[in-house]
Structures are given as structure tokens and as C-alpha cells.
Amino acid sequence: xxxxxxxxxxxxxxxxxxxxxxxxxxxxxxxxxxxxxxxxxxxxxxxxxxxxxxxxxxxxxxxxxxxxxxxxxxxxxxxxxxxxxxxxxxxxxxxxxxxxxxxxxxxxxxxxxxxxxxxxxxxxxxxxxxxxxxxxxxxxxxxxxxxxxxxxxxxxxxxxxxxxxxxxxxxxxxxxxxxxxxxxxxxxxxxxxxxxxxxxxxxxxxxxxxxxxxxxxxxxxxxxxxxxxxxx
Numbered sequence: 001x002x003x004x005x006x007x008x009x010x011x012x013x014x015x016x017x018x019x020x021x022x023x024x025x026x027x028x029x030x031x032x033x034x035x036x037x038x039x040x041x042x043x044x045x046x047x048x049x050x051x052x053x054x055x056x057x058x059x060x061x062x063x064x065x066x067x068x069x070x071x072x073x074x075x076x077x078x079x080x081x082x083x084x085x086x087x088x089x090x091x092x093x094x095x096x097x098x099x100x101x102x103x104x105x106x107x108x109x110x111x112x113x114x115x116x117x118x119x120x121x122x123x124x125x126x127x128x129x130x131x132x133x134x135x136x137x138x139x140x141x142x143x144x145x146x147x148x149x150x151x152x153x154x155x156x157x158x159x160x161x162x163x164x165x166x167x168x169x170x171x172x173x174x175x176x177x178x179x180x181x182x183x184x185x186x187x188x189x190x191x192x193x194x195x196x197x198x199x200x201x202x203x204x205x206x207x208x209x210x211x212x213x214x215x216x217x218x219x220x221x222x223x224x225x226x227x228x229x230x231x232x
Contacts, residue, residue: 045091045125046226047098049199054083054102054119061112061207068114078108078214081115094196096124102222109208109218117204121224123194130191131200133225136184140166141217151218152178160186164220166211179211182218193229 048054058081060073072079085099104117123129138151148166154174155162164182165174187203194200204222212218 042127043091043093043125044127044129044226044228045089045094045096045098045123046129046131046194046224047089047091047096047100047122047124048085048102048224049120049122050097050099050124052120054085054104054117056081056083056104056115056117059114059116061114063112073110073112076110076113079110079113080107081105081117083117083119085119091124091126093126094124096122096197098122098124100223104204104206104220104222105217106206106208106219107217108214109212109216110214111208111210111212113208113212115206117206119202119204120199121194121202122199123196126196128193128195128229129226130193130229131188131224131226132191134160134186134190135223135225136164136220138164138218138220140181140213141219143215145217148216151181151220153184154180160184160190163209164218181209181212182220183207183209184220194226 057070058072058079059068059070060076061067062069081104083102083104085102087100088097089100090097102119104115106115121131136153139147140149140151142148150167151164152167152172152174153162154165162184163180164184165178165180168177168179169175183206185205187205192200206220
């Protein structure tokens with residue numbers, strides 16, 4: 001029995017060596033497959049419109065009727081408003097341009113002086129988006145341009161019908177001692193959708209309160225937050 005097993009082992013070894021020399025045995029077949037392609041990511045980019053600048057119009061509230069009247073109050077023709085975009089931006093995918101921030105400056109405001117500002121938002125990216133939030137800040141400056149107070153936005157209901165307060169206490173929170181100087185309303189309800197390449201007109205109304213001071217400038221900064229639109 002031992003001799004027969006020895007002969008069998010020698011024969012098996014010889015077969016293995018022969019298969020190895022021919023490349024026919026104990027080898028795993030393998031190959032490489034290459035897949036080539038380009039994946040392009042979309043861009044979510046909301047901007048203030050590059051082509052059409054913002055505009056502001058003056059009104060006052062008639063004390064007798066409460067109605068809005070275009071222009072300035074007789075004997076109070078001292079107010080001045082200006083609006084502009086800043087913080088240039090460009091979408092890397094679409095090549096379209098725009099701005100990040102809207103500024104509105106009002107000088108020599110008086111009680112019941114009203115400023116109506118219009119502007120356009122533009123989806124310069126490649127993805128549909130939802131506008132979800134406005135961020136409103138600002139400051140009050142004296143005739144030399146020095147900041148007297150920061151302005152704090154207060155909107156407890158979250159409907160963008162609220163007020164701006166002078167931060168008299170300097171603590172960044174609206175509390176006792178801070179002065180309410182501007183009622184501000186953004187007329188466009190949130191959220192709402194803007195498709196790529198589309199624009200949407202926005203409106204902001206500001207009415208100055210009793211504590212507003214002449215010979216000062218109130219500058220309002222507005223920026224907007226957007227997320228990717230989800231039809232669900």
C-alpha cells in the first residue's frame with residue numbers, strides 16, 4: 001500500500017508542474033474594465049439681481065385720514081432714501097452674476113416717514129430653490145458717519161412684520177430701554193420657490209416711529225437664505 005501511494009503522489013506532483021508550465025492550471029482569470037464619464041454637480045445660488053438695481057420711494061401717512069400719500073409731508077421735505085446691492089458674487093456653473101446683500105439707507109427720517117423699497121431676487125444657480133429666511137440687521141449713524149447704535153430686528157411671530165430697535169443697552173438683545181424706531185414689513189410670504197434663471201420681485205415697507213431722529217442715517221442690511229427645493 002505504501003508503495004502505491006508513493007507512486008500516486010509523484011504522478012500528481014508531475015501533473016501540477018506540467019500545468020504550471022503551460023499556464024493552464026491553478027490560475028485565476030482576471031481583467032480590468034475601465035468606465036469613463038463626467039459627473040457634474042448642480043449649484044444652489046440665490047442672488048440679488050445683477051441687471052436691475054433696487055429702488056426706494058418716499059411716502060407719508062396723512063394724520064387726518066391715515067392714508068398713504070406719495071412724496072414727503074409738507075414742511076418736512078428733509079428725508080432721503082437710497083438703496084443698492086453689494087458683495088458681488090458669481091455662480092461657477094452658470095456663470096451668472098449677482099450680489100449677496102441689499103442696503104437701504106434713510107437720512108433725516110421723521111415720524112410717519114415711510115420708505116417703500118422694491119428689488120429682485122434671482123436664482124443664478126442650476127437647482128430650484130426655496131427662499132426660507134430673511135436676515136435683517138442695521139445701524140444708526142450720526143452726521144459724522146459714526147455708529148451710534150446697532151439696530152435689532154424683532155419679529156416674534158416670524159411673519160416678517162416686525163420692528164427695528166436701537167440697541168441702547170448694547171447687549172444685542174431687544175429688552176427694556178431699547179427704542180423702537182422703525183416698523184418693517186416684507187410683503188412676500190415664505191417659503192416660496194424660484195426656478196433656475198428665474199427672478200422674483202420683493203417689497204419692503206418701513207415706517208419711522210416717534211423716536212426716529214433727524215440728522216441721522218439709518219442703514220438696513222438685508223440678506224436672504226435659501227435651500228434646495230423639495231417637491232415633497
